Amino acid sequence: MEQRRMLFWGSIQSRYISMSVWTSPRRLVELAGQSLLKDEALAIAALELLPRELFPPLFTAAFDGRHSQTLKAMVQAWPFTCLPLGVLMKGQQLHLETFKAVLDGLDVLLTQEVRPRRWKLEVLDLRKNSHQDFWTVWSGNRASLYSFPEPEAAQPMRKKRKVDGLSTEAEQPFTPIEVLVDLSLKEGACDELFSYLMEKVKRQKNVLHLCCKKLKIFAMPMQNIKMILKMVQLDSIEDLEVTCTWKLPTLAKFSPYLGQMINLRRLLLSHIHASSSISPEKEEEYIAQFTSQFLSLPCLQALYVDSLFFLRGRLDQLLRHVMNPLETLSVTNCRLSEGDVIHLSQSPNVSQLSVLSLSGVMLTDVSPEPLQALLERASATLQDLDFDECGIMDDQLLVLLPSLSHCSQLTTLSFCGNPISISVLENLLHHLIGLSNLTHVLYPVPLESYEDVHGTLHLGRLAYLHARLRELLCELGRPSMVWLSANPCPHCGDRTFYDPEPILCPCFMPN
Numbered sequence: 001m002e003q004r005r006m007l008f009w010g011s012i013q014s015r016y017i018s019m020s021v022w023t024s025p026r027r028l029v030e031l032a033g034q035s036l037l038k039d040e041a042l043a044i045a046a047l048e049l050l051p052r053e054l055f056p057p058l059f060t061a062a063f064d065g066r067h068s069q070t071l072k073a074m075v076q077a078w079p080f081t082c083l084p085l086g087v088l089m090k091g092q093q094l095h096l097e098t099f100k101a102v103l104d105g106l107d108v109l110l111t112q113e114v115r116p117r118r119w120k121l122e123v124l125d126l127r128k129n130s131h132q133d134f135w136t137v138w139s140g141n142r143a144s145l146y147s148f149p150e151p152e153a154a155q156p157m158r159k160k161r162k163v164d165g166l167s168t169e170a171e172q173p174f175t176p177i178e179v180l181v182d183l184s185l186k187e188g189a190c191d192e193l194f195s196y197l198m199e200k201v202k203r204q205k206n207v208l209h210l211c212c213k214k215l216k217i218f219a220m221p222m223q224n225i226k227m228i229l230k231m232v233q234l235d236s237i238e239d240l241e242v243t244c245t246w247k248l249p250t251l252a253k254f255s256p257y258l259g260q261m262i263n264l265r266r267l268l269l270s271h272i273h274a275s276s277s278i279s280p281e282k283e284e285e286y287i288a289q290f291t292s293q294f295l296s297l298p299c300l301q302a303l304y305v306d307s308l309f310f311l312r313g314r315l316d317q318l319l320r321h322v323m324n325p326l327e328t329l330s331v332t333n334c335r336l337s338e339g340d341v342i343h344l345s346q347s348p349n350v351s352q353l354s355v356l357s358l359s360g361v362m363l364t365d366v367s368p369e370p371l372q373a374l375l376e377r378a379s380a381t382l383q384d385l386d387f388d389e390c391g392i393m394d395d396q397l398l399v400l401l402p403s404l405s406h407c408s409q410l411t412t413l414s415f416c417g418n419p420i421s422i423s424v425l426e427n428l429l430h431h432l433i434g435l436s437n438l439t440h441v442l443y444p445v446p447l448e449s450y451e452d453v454h455g456t457l458h459l460g461r462l463a464y465l466h467a468r469l470r471e472l473l474c475e476l477g478r479p480s481m482v483w484l485s486a487n488p489c490p491h492c493g494d495r496t497f498y499d500p501e502p503i504l505c506p507c508f509m510p511n
Contacts, residue, residue: 068097081122106177213237217244234257241268248272248275248278256293267304315343330357354409360390392418392420410432414441441482443484449462470483
């Protein structure tokens with residue numbers, strides 16, 4: 001072994017000893033890697049003796065130069081627990097053969113009966129925004145390289161069994177290798193690289209685990225979604241966004257997969273529509289099938305639901321299946337009853353909220369007392385509150401003012417698009433002035449700013465009212481608190497801001 005090591009280093013030195021002594025260490029390593037790769041057979045033979053810290057620069061050079069055989073061999077000898085390939089793939093058109101070489105290296109590794117001496121690889125990370133500094137740290141800060149997290153790879157367990165009275169050992173299978181990805185499922189998104197990966201996982205599912213922390217589902221046929229989800233380790237998913245235009249039966253088909261995402265922390269679900277072809281009994285069955293899945297999500301911290309047709313009268317049915325208090329609850333553009341708001345205010349899930357949004361939920365006919373109780377329940381932790389476009393009137397807001405003033409951690413309040421007068425806004429300002437953490441308030445255009453019932457704004461009047469609020473903030477000692485007036489344009493719906501002059505949408509611009 002020592003003779004081989006001397007021959008190897010003699011070969012390396014003969015290549016680089018003539019380089020200028022003024023060459024930087026980083027440049028020296030780059031040149032060493034490029035020169036070594038000119039002879040792929042030598043590069044592959046050198047891997048067993050290659051110092052650990054030279055693997056990242058050599059791998060980078062092989063990846064950029066598309067040296068498939070070297071990459072395949074390097075995967076099998078990789079001396080770190082994680083190979084963050086996704087960072088190298090970022091911002092470039094990945095060559096299919098290069099990607100195949102890495103996966104083929106895994107194939108060889110997983111089919112070997114004897115574990116390679118230097119093998120530590122446990123995770124192939126294909127995410128493009130993780131381990132950002134791994135590939136560069138070797139060039140400038142070797143201490144950081146050595147501190148790269150790499151738990152000791154578990155050695156294969158051995159079972160002793162007796163054969164003719166003698167004890168022998170049988171090796172257990174390798175610990176599965178994890179392939180980490182972030183998935184966005186949409187029509188036409190499955191390119192050749194993804195298809196090749198899925199084929200590998202399908203063939204090696206017992207030893208090659210496809211793990212996904214962030215999953216986004218857009219427009220894709222349910223049969224394709226189900227086919228992909230069957231290959232994913234569903235308990236690896238922590239963040240799920242479903243932004244499809246589904247009908248209730250489709251949601252019911254997806255529900256069993258949701259229930260297997262036991263480590264899910266954040267869920268966003270939007271645009272679930274009614275189906276005219278199912279009976280009321282079947283509708284209730286589908287809804288119960290969906291809401292019951294929340295019993296299997298003990299880690300859920302953030303829940304966003306938008307435009308769910310079935311939520312009216314059933315919010316309690318959903319929340320009572322949520323296991324623990326939520327940090328974020330966003331129920332937007334849904335129809336809720338007063339009973340729903342009462343249940344919400346009484347739910348144990350809202351006692352630790354830091355973010356609450358009911359934007360687009362019409363509350364005009366809801367008495368303010370349940371909203372008041374809701375704010376009091378979350379007052380110790382609430383930081384961001386959004387009541388935009390809720391139809392809240394003057395008399396309702398007046399009831400809420402004392403509760404708002406108790407929200408000691410509040411940093412942002414938004415209630416644009418509600419018909420509120422300037423006198424109530426001034427009253428609100430007096431109640432909020434003592435909240436030291438509050439930095440931004442987005443308030444609606446005061447009713448006095450409109451010229452008629454059609455929503456025509458008198459910009460001069462609006463500027464005057466805005467200036468009044470700014471002066472009041474200064475008088476009360478909070479000149480740095482940002483109060484922005486905003487309202488949707490009556491023509492196009494885009495929001496227009498005023499600070500203090502209006503930032504107008506194109507509808508107000510002259511032709």
